[in-house]
Amino acid sequence: MTYSSSTATSQPNVSSLNGSARRAAECHHDVHETIIDALDILWDAFEEDQPSNLYQLVMGQVERPLLARVLERCDHNQSRAAACLGINRSTLRKKLRDHDLI
Secondary structure: OOOOHHHHHOOOOHHHOOHHHHHHHHHHHHHHHHHHHHHHHHHHHOOOOOOOOHHHHHHHHHHHHHHHHHHHHOOOOHHHHHHHHOOOHHHHHHHHHHOOOO
């Protein structure tokens, strides 16, 4: 897996931002780079075999901790957590049940 330079240029110029916008942009970059590194490690773990379920594998690893942490940061208020995630509350509840978080 490689990181496309066109993706990098779509990010805002951090030096032109102030305060929380700058911190958010820097955090976005850090998270993005961490994900790229983790995907490279995962890809290398397959050695010669090309994965056939990479999307399901990655989403299965990411979704549960994402939901759990957002719910915790929103004081277990599902409406606030759903709004933060940009999903419908009923969708959040289904996902929470699927991951045995409620």
